[in-house]
Amino acid sequence: METTSNERIHCLIIGSGPAGYTAAIYAARANLKPVLYQGLQPGGQLTITTEVENYPGYADGVQGPDMMVHFEKQAVRMGADIRFGLATKVDFSSQPFKVQIDEEKWIEADAVIISTGASARWLGLESEQRLNGYGVSACAVCDGFFFRNKEVAIVGAGDTAAEEALYLSKLCSTVHMFIRRDEMRASKVMQERVLNAPNIKVYWNKDTDEILGEKHVEAVRIKDTKSGETQTIPISGFFVAIGHQPNSDIFKGVIDMDEAGYIKTIPGTSKTNIEGVFASGDVQDKIYRQAVTAAGSGCMAALDAERYLSAKGIH
Ligand SMILES: Cc1cc2nc3c(=O)[nH]c(=O)nc-3n(C[C@H](O)[C@H](O)[C@H](O)COP(=O)(O)OP(=O)(O)OC[C@H]3O[C@@H](n4cnc5c(N)ncnc54)[C@H](O)[C@@H]3O)c2cc1C
DSSP, X not given: OOOOEEEEEEEEEEOOSHHHHHHHHHHHHTTOOOEEEOTTSTTGGGGGOXXXXXXXXXXXXXXXXXXXXXXXXXXXXXXXXXXXXXXXXXXXXXXXXXXXXXXXXXXXXXXXXXXXXXEEOOXXXXXXXXXXXXXXXXXXXXXXXXXXXXXXXXXXXXXXXXXXXXXXXXXXXXXXXXXSSSSOOSOHHXXXXXXXXXXXXXXXXXXXXXXXXSSSOOEEEEEETTTOOEEEEEOSEEEEOSOEEESOGGGTTTSOBOTXXXXXXXXXXXXXXXXXXXXOGGGGOSSOOOHHHHHHHHHHHHHHHHHHHHHHTOO
């Protein structure tokens, strides 16, 4: 691979969500002079939501985009070098590691922290995009609380959908669950829990036709996949639970990952199978997927990187 270097640095952080910025704050304070590339979504997933109520420290809640501006400002204040740019290729075959930015320049780094996050999969409806953050959500743990004692709907048939439906059933009066086929993909035990929950109403062979509402979600129109018949159900919240895609394509074949593309880390650490390359946040976490857990693992990655570099005598 042709990798003429344009710049040599200590610590490169890829991604600007809670994990990347937290890694940048810790790495900067440890004098690793981190350079962080923000990618196509500066601030990460929280920039597409409205109110965040579960991040500690914000007693009155905070708008997701505002919170991410605070993260960035804090990282800059600590001396992190925050840049626009997308990591497009990597070469981790030897030290220093090489990462290509925007298909042009190559950066050489002694340690790399991958914090590229994950993206929720969406149905692809116009109404889903328009009402995102106004009743449409891809995260029951994040947003279920806003719909206490209200009727909500959820789409999905896997284990995560079952888990999220059960989570919502403890908060909401009724959970309408739409399944495209006449069976669920979730494990037997999860299916049983869903089917036995008194306030989860499962609809088989149903597609979401449209989410209805001007300024916020008011109802959903579903369509029977066999008869084509439609039905409108009044709801306040609409949850999409059809999976997440970790943003790990550029690391395929380079770093160990599971079959879904989540980067594998050594349990209790942020270490990947390549010494000196660390992973934090949603790109390596398919279970918790929260801003606070992403931030926590960003801290771990910076501390792991710092220890790695000092053990090597690199700084
Ligand atoms: C609608 C919605 C609402 C949510 N609400 C809440 C909530 O209320 N509370 C909560 O705790 N969590 C919430 N979450 C979950 C939370 O947003 C995530 O857990 C968290 O953002 C994960 O942080 P991260 O840093 O791992 O990655 P992300 O936030 O996904 O950020 C990934 C970053 O990596 C960058 N990137 C990707 N590929 C590249 C590349 N090749 N080169 C450079 N950069 C790259 C992206 O541009 C982005 O900046 C919500 C999620 C969604 C989708």
